[in-house]
Amino acid sequence: xxxxxxxxxxxxxxxxxxxxxxxxxxxxxxxxxxxxxxxxxxxxxxxxxxxxxxxxxxxxxxxxxxxxxxxxxxxxxxxxxxxxxxxxxxxxxxxxxxxxxxxxxxxxxxxxxxxxxxxxxxxxxxxxxxxxxxxxxxxxxxxxxxxxxxxxxxxxxxxxxxxxxxxxxxxxxxxxxxxxxxxxxxxxxxxxxxxxxxxxxxxxxxxxxxxxxxxxxxxxxxxxxxxxxxxxxxxxxxxxxxxxxxxxxxxxxxxxxxxxxxxxxxxxxxxxxxxxxxxxxxxxxxxxxxxxxxxxxxxxxxxxxxxxxxxxxxxxxxxxxxxxxxxxxxxxxxxxxxxxxxxxxxxxxxxxxxxxxxxxxxxxxxxxxxxxxxxxxxxxxxxxxxxxxxxxxxxxxxxxxxxxxxxxxxxxxxxxxxxxxxxxxxxxxxxxxxxxxxxxxxxxxxxxxxxxxxxxxxxxxxxxxxxxxxxxxxxxxxxxxx
Numbered sequence: 001x002x003x004x005x006x007x008x009x010x011x012x013x014x015x016x017x018x019x020x021x022x023x024x025x026x027x028x029x030x031x032x033x034x035x036x037x038x039x040x041x042x043x044x045x046x047x048x049x050x051x052x053x054x055x056x057x058x059x060x061x062x063x064x065x066x067x068x069x070x071x072x073x074x075x076x077x078x079x080x081x082x083x084x085x086x087x088x089x090x091x092x093x094x095x096x097x098x099x100x101x102x103x104x105x106x107x108x109x110x111x112x113x114x115x116x117x118x119x120x121x122x123x124x125x126x127x128x129x130x131x132x133x134x135x136x137x138x139x140x141x142x143x144x145x146x147x148x149x150x151x152x153x154x155x156x157x158x159x160x161x162x163x164x165x166x167x168x169x170x171x172x173x174x175x176x177x178x179x180x181x182x183x184x185x186x187x188x189x190x191x192x193x194x195x196x197x198x199x200x201x202x203x204x205x206x207x208x209x210x211x212x213x214x215x216x217x218x219x220x221x222x223x224x225x226x227x228x229x230x231x232x233x234x235x236x237x238x239x240x241x242x243x244x245x246x247x248x249x250x251x252x253x254x255x256x257x258x259x260x261x262x263x264x265x266x267x268x269x270x271x272x273x274x275x276x277x278x279x280x281x282x283x284x285x286x287x288x289x290x291x292x293x294x295x296x297x298x299x300x301x302x303x304x305x306x307x308x309x310x311x312x313x314x315x316x317x318x319x320x321x322x323x324x325x326x327x328x329x330x331x332x333x334x335x336x337x338x339x340x341x342x343x344x345x346x347x348x349x350x351x352x353x354x355x356x357x358x359x360x361x362x363x364x365x366x367x368x369x370x371x372x373x374x375x376x377x378x379x380x381x382x383x384x385x386x387x388x389x390x391x392x393x394x395x396x397x398x399x400x401x402x403x404x405x406x407x408x409x410x411x412x413x414x415x416x417x418x419x420x421x422x423x424x425x426x427x428x429x430x431x432x433x434x435x436x437x438x439x440x441x442x443x444x445x446x447x448x449x450x451x452x453x454x455x456x457x458x459x460x461x462x463x464x465x466x467x468x469x470x471x472x473x474x475x476x477x478x479x480x481x482x
Contacts, residue, residue: 002029004457004480007467009034011477016042018477023048023057027481035060039067046071055080065092069125073104081113088116090123095388096307100125109142124312140166150176152314182210182234192216196224208234230254241265249274256280270295283331292329299330305360306385310340322346330355337361344368356381363389371396379412390418401426410435417441428452431462439465446471 008014009022009030019042022030035049035057049061055078061067062075063086072091075083088108090097100108105126109117120126134146135157146153147161147169161173178184185207193216194200204217205228214236217225229235230243230251240258243251244265249272255261256269256277261284270281279297281287316339325336325346330353336342337350337358350362351373363369363377364385374395378386389395401419404412405426414437416422417430428449430442442448443456443465454476456466466472467480 003464004467005030006033007464007469008477008480010037011468011470011472012039013470013472013474014477015474016044018474018481019045020048021481023052031057032060036064037066038064041067041071046074050074055083059083059086062086063089063091065095065097069098069100069104073101076104076107077111081116084108084112085116085119088112088120088123088125090125094384097124097309099127099130099311102127102130105130109137109145110139124309127311128313128315135161140164140169143169144172147172147176150179179207182208182213186210186213189213193220196222201228204228205231207232211236214239226251227254230258233258233260237262244268249277252277253280256284279331282329289328292327297329297331299355299357301356303357304383304385305357305364305381306383307364307388308338310365315341325350330358333358334361338365340365340367342366363392369394375415378415390415405430410438413438414441417445420447422447424449431456436461441465444469 005022005027006029008018010033019034021027022034023045031054041049049057052058058075058078058080059082062072062078062083064072072087075087078084078087087100087104099105105120108120112120131145131149132152134142134149135153137143137146143161143164143166146157150158150173153161158173158177161169162177164170164173178188185203188207189200189203192213201224204213209217209232214229217229218239226243226246226248227250229239230246231254237260240255240261243255246252252269252272252274253276255265256272257280261269266281266284266286269277272278272281275296275298278295279299282292282295282297316335318339318341321336321339321342324332325342326349327333327336333350333353333355334357336346337353338361342350342362347362347366347369350358351370353359353362359373360377360381360383363373369392371394374389374392378389378395395418397418397420399419399421400415401417401422403416405416405422407413407416410433413430413433413435416426417438418441422445424447427442427445427447430438430445431448431452433439433442439462443453443459443462446469448469448471450471453466453469453472456462457476457480459466467477
C-alpha cells in the first residue's frame with residue numbers, strides 16, 4: 001500500500017482534496033513523497049504543508065529540488081531548527097540548484113544561526129549579484145560578509161567598508177587590506193620558523209609574502225613549500241624561474257597557471273614532460289592560435305560535462321566567450337560553451353562542434369540549445385548528468401516512440417516512453433520490457449490502455465508508477481485511499 005500512496009502523492013492529476021488527505025496521520029508513509037518530490041502543489045496543499053504539525057513534512061518541502069524556490073522559501077521562518085537547516089542546504093546534489101528568492105535569502109542572513117548560514121553559502125543558493133550587494137546592506141554582520149569578496153570590489157566599495165560605522169566591519173576590511181601587505185603578513189605569522197597549520201598555511205598561500213618569508217620557505221624542508229611558492233601571486237620572478245625545473249609536476253602545473261609568467265618560462269613549460277602542464281600552458285591568453293596548436297596538449301573526453309550553477313558566479317566576459325567560441329583549441333571552445341548568454345549564432349556554431357565536451361557543455365548550460373543537440377547528447381554521452389537532458393523543455397520528444405521503442409539498447413528504449421504520442425499498444429508492450437526504467441516509464445505513460453493501467457496497480461514492481469499515471473481515473477485514486 002505504501003508504494004501506491006507514494007505514487008498518488010506525485011501524480012500530477014491528483015486533486016487537491018486527495019493530496020490533503022495524504023497529509024493526514026494515517027497516511028504518514030506518503031508524507032515524504034508528497035512534500036519532497038512533486039513539482040507543484042495546489043495553493044491549499046502548499047498552505048497545509050507549510051503549517052503541518054510534523055516538522056518532517058515541512059522539512060521535506062524545504063529540500064524539494066523540483067518545486068519553485070519561492071514555495072520552498074515559505075518555511076524560512078519555521079520554528080524548528082532542522083527545517084531551517086534543510087532550507088539552507090542544497091536540495092539535491094545530483095542536479096542544478098535554483099537560487100532562493102532575494103527576500104528569503106535576506107531573511108535567512110538576518111535571522112539564521114551561523115551553522116545554517118555556513119550551509120547556505122556552501123549550497124550555491126545565493127546569486128552572485130546578491131553577494132555583491134552585501135556591502136550596502138543595513139545590517140553590519142552582512143556588510144562584514146562583503147569583505148570576503150574584497151578582490152572583486154572597486155576602490156570606492158573598499159573605502160566604504162574601511163570607513164564603516166561598525167568596528168567589526170572596519171576590522172574585517174582592514175584585515176583584508178593586510179593580505180596585500182608583506183610586513184603585516186610577517187607580523188601575523190610571528191617569528192620564523194612558524195608552525196604549519198591551517199591558519200599559517202592560509203596566510204602563506206594567499207597573502208603577499210615578504211622576501212624574508214620567501215627565503216625561509218626556500219630553506220625550510222617542508223614538502224609543501226615549492227607548491228606554496230608556485231601558487232602565491234607575490235612570489236618574486238627569480239624564485240618562479242627556479243621552480244620551472246622542479247621535479248614535482250604539481251609545482252610546475254601551478255606555475256603554468258600563473259598570470260605573470262614571462263615568455264621564456266612559457267616556452268619552457270610548453271615543452272614540459274607532463275601533459276597537464278603543457279595543456280595548462282596552451283590555454284594562456286597571450287598565445288596566438290598557431291602558438292597553441294604547436295603545443296602537444298591533451299583533451300580529456302571522459303568528464304561529466306554537466307550543468308553549472310551560473311547564478312552563483314560572475315557572468316563570463318561576452319567578448320572572451322566570443323573569442324573562445326572561434327578558437328581552434330577545444331578546451332577554449334568548452335569555456336565558451338559554458339556561457340549561458342552565448343549569442344544564437346555562436347550557439348549554432350558550437351552545436352556542430354566536433355568535440356563532445358563542447359557539445360555537451362552547450363547542451364547542459366545554454367537556455368536555448370538546439371533540440372537536436374539535446375537528443376544527440378543523450379545518445380552520445382554516458383555522463384552522470386545525461387538524464388537531465390531529457391528534462392529540458394526543448395528536448396525533442398515527438399516521434400521518439402516510433403524511433404526507439406524497438407532499439408537494442410535499453411537506454412534508447414527509455415526515450416520511447418517520453419513521447420506524448422506513444423501508441424497505446426506500444427506503451428502496453430513496454431510495461432513488459434526487460435529494462436526496469438523502461439517498464440516504469442511505460443507504467444506512468446498517460447496513453448497506456450486503461451485495462452493494463454488498472455492491472456498494474458496490483459503489480460508489486462510497477463504499482464507505484466501506475467498510481468502516478470495522470471490517466472488514472474480520480475475515482476480509482478480515491479478508492480486507493482480507502
